[in-house]
Amino acid sequence: MASSGVSWTLPDHPKLPKGKPVAVVVLDGWGEASPDQYNCIHVAQTPVMDSLKNGAPEKWTLVKAHGTAVGLPSDDDMGNSEVGHNALGAGRIFAQGAKLVDSALASGKIYSGDGFNYIKESFESGTLHLIGLLSDGGVHSRLDQLQLLLKGASERGAKKIRVHILTDGRDVLDGSSVGFVETLENDLSELRGKGIDAQIASGGGRMYVTMDRYENDWDVVKRGWDAQVLGEAPYKFKSALEAVKTLRAQPNANDQYLPPFVIVDDSGKAVGPVLDGDAVVTLNFRADRMVMLAKALEYADFDKFDRVRVPKIRYAGMLQYDGELKLPSRYLVSPPEIDRTSGEYLVKNGVRTFACSETVKFGHVTFFWNGNRSGYFDETKEEYVEVPSDSGITFNVAPKMKALEIAEKARDALLSGKFDQVRVNLPNGDMVGHTGDIEATVVACKAADEAVKIILDAVEQVGGIYLVTADHGNAEDMVKRNKAGKPLLDKNGGIQILTSHTLQPVPVAIGGPGLHSGVKFRKDIETPGLANVAATVMNLHGFVAPADYEQTLIEVADN
Numbered sequence: 176m177a178s179s180g181v182s183w184t185l186p187d188h189p190k191l192p193k194g195k196p197v198a199v200v201v202l203d204g205w206g207e208a209s210p211d212q213y214n215c216i217h218v219a220q221t222p223v224m225d226s227l228k229n230g231a232p233e234k235w236t237l238v239k240a241h242g243t244a245v246g247l248p249s250d251d252d253m254g255n256s257e258v259g260h261n262a263l264g265a266g267r268i269f270a271q272g273a274k275l276v277d278s279a280l281a282s283g284k285i286y287s288g289d290g291f292n293y294i295k296e297s298f299e300s301g302t303l304h305l306i307g308l309l310s311d312g313g314v315h316s317r318l319d320q321l322q323l324l325l326k327g328a329s330e331r332g333a334k335k336i337r338v339h340i341l342t343d344g345r346d347v348l349d350g351s352s353v354g355f356v357e358t359l360e361n362d363l364s365e366l367r368g369k370g371i372d373a374q375i376a377s378g379g380g381r382m383y384v385t386m387d388r389y390e391n392d393w394d395v396v397k398r399g400w401d402a403q404v405l406g407e408a409p410y411k412f413k414s415a416l417e418a419v420k421t422l423r424a425q426p427n428a429n430d431q432y433l434p435p436f437v438i439v440d441d442s443g444k445a446v447g448p449v450l451d452g453d454a455v456v457t458l459n460f461r462a463d464r465m466v467m468l469a470k471a472l473e474y475a476d477f478d479k480f481d482r483v484r485v486p487k488i489r490y491a492g493m494l495q496y497d498g499e500l501k502l503p504s505r506y507l508v509s510p511p512e513i514d515r516t517s518g519e520y521l522v523k524n525g526v527r528t529f530a531c532s533e534t535v536k537f538g539h540v541t542f543f544w545n546g547n548r549s550g551y552f553d554e555t556k557e558e559y560v561e562v563p564s565d566s567g568i569t570f571n572v573a574p575k576m577k578a579l580e581i582a583e584k585a586r587d588a589l590l591s592g593k594f595d596q597v598r599v600n601l602p603n604g605d606m607v608g609h610t611g612d613i614e615a616t617v618v619a620c621k622a623a624d625e626a627v628k629i630i631l632d633a634v635e636q637v638g639g640i641y642l643v644t645a646d647h648g649n650a651e652d653m654v655k656r657n658k659a660g661k662p663l664l665d666k667n668g669g670i671q672i673l674t675s676h677t678l679q680p681v682p683v684a685i686g687g688p689g690l691h692s693g694v695k696f697r698k699d700i701e702t703p704g705l706a707n708v709a710a711t712v713m714n715l716h717g718f719v720a721p722a723d724y725e726q727t728l729i730e731v732a733d734n
């Protein structure tokens with residue numbers, strides 16, 4: 176349904192009152208798993224989260240946070256922040272970027288759309304550049320989609336192709352970059368056999384090159400620009416495989432943080448800078464870590480760093496990354512149309528909303544929560560606060576991150592009496608979990624638990640209600656396991672550290688002095704998932720959710 180002509184008025188809930196402040200707390204990367212030494216949430220002291228689980232069993236439940244429950248192609252897909260927060264905020268399950276790109280490639284529709292027709296104009300005399308994350312993680316991009324696009328573009332006239340890779344090690348095992356580069360090199364060599372001039376042109380680790388988010392550190396994007404567009408980087412190699420293998424051999428190197436490199440020819444010249452007349456596609460379907468590069472590629476008046484040379488290109492995103500900014504203006508696949516989110520309904524029904532996280536997760540409780548839409552629905556009723564994140568460090572060196580500061584902002588917002596909903600994301604379990612540092616992740620989980628306490632204490636003081644949940648798993652399992660659940664060992668006999676998210680369910684806990692005493696979780700929803708949370712939150716504000724929202728998780732017994 177288009178947003179115009181929508182009736183925004185939500186019916187009153189027959190039993191639940193309005194006017195109770197509601198704290199919505201999202202613990203990023205906090206799943207439920209069996210207790211063992213690799214479950215950092217179990218190893219950490221988390222008395223607050225433990226008490227929610229053990230104190231009131233009818234007010235604690237588990238919901239699915241991965242796969243089809245959040246609009247991903249299959250139940251083998253782990254959850255992630257984008258799809259998790261989209262589902263939490265929108266209350267419905269939308270086919271997500273990964274799935275939409277799969278369908279567009281399978282049907283061939285990707286090649287008949289405006290985006291492809293636009294970049295195709297460059298194929299005759301220019302180079303097609305593909306820039307993106309090289310892995311099969313399925314969170315930001317997928318290797319098989321790149322492979323299909325390479326084939327499809329070359330069959331449709333692309334004569335010269337340059338791929339600019341970003342190594343992963345975050346959504347997939349560290350070290351897997353080598354195998355992905357080998358696979359891509361094989362594909363490119365097959366294309367060369369068919370007369371297409373196809374090569375990898377540059378690369379670097381995703382967390383050090385290009386894929387920053389929410390403008391935390393523009394240097395990351397600049398390093399990528401220099402290598403990809405200008406063809407300049409501190410490291411030069413003859414092949415990407417040699418690059419990745421050599422750079423990984425440096426002390427403390429890992430896939431996420433490989434330095435930028437360019438591939439050069441025999442005369443030492445970069446093989447694939449972006450030049451006037453070329454076409455560029457950013458391959459990632461997920462928005463948050465591509466928006467900054469999209470701005471650098473698209474905006475004429477860009478001033479975040481000196482681009483030195485701004486080639487006249489035809490640029491398209493795999494998807495449009497920001498519906499509000501219409502960025503990029505050209506794209507190969509239309510993004511999910513996530514409309515009528517709970518945030519928009521609640522604001523339109525008078526719910527004054529405060530949302531807060533630190534920079535690295537700020538867009539999660541705002542942009543993703545609101546259906547990949549930046550900005551406010553109604554400035555007079557909303558306040559979004561960003562606590563600056565540390566930048567230039569890996570979060571295992573400061574695992575408490577800004578959890579305390581976020582909690583204090585939430586506390587102050589609750590105590591101010593100015594807001595009906597106070598929504599936060601606590602990043603620790605996820606951001607530190609991704610570093611693969613088990614000890615630091617334990618500290619991270621404890622810090623998140625302490626932050627929850629500060630918020631719940633404030634809820635207590637104002638007679639409010641809380642709903643505590645998570646967007647997907649991460650910190651509860653830090654080891655790669657076999658089918659039987661046993662930790663897998665690497666060739667040296669060490670455990671294989673899992674830096675990625677998991678397929679685990681996540682908790683939802685409700686409570687607080689403002690919660691009607693008859694409220695408990697229903698038992699009749701077959702497979703409750705994150706999308707059921709929005710209707711639940713609407714109920715806690717005293718409203719009934721729109722009929723097409725996924726069902727509420729709660730029922731109210733008369734008493």
Ligand SMILES: O=C(O)[C@H](O)COP(=O)(O)O
Pocket residue numbers: 203204254255256257314315345346464605609
């Ligand atoms: O972008 C990242 O950091 C990871 O690929 C996914 O983590 P997130 O989905 O929790 O942001």
Ligand SMILES: [Mn+2]
Pocket residue numbers: 203204255256257259605646647
């Ligand atoms: Mn997340």
Ligand SMILES: [Mn+2]
Pocket residue numbers: 204256605606609649676
């Ligand atoms: Mn994550």
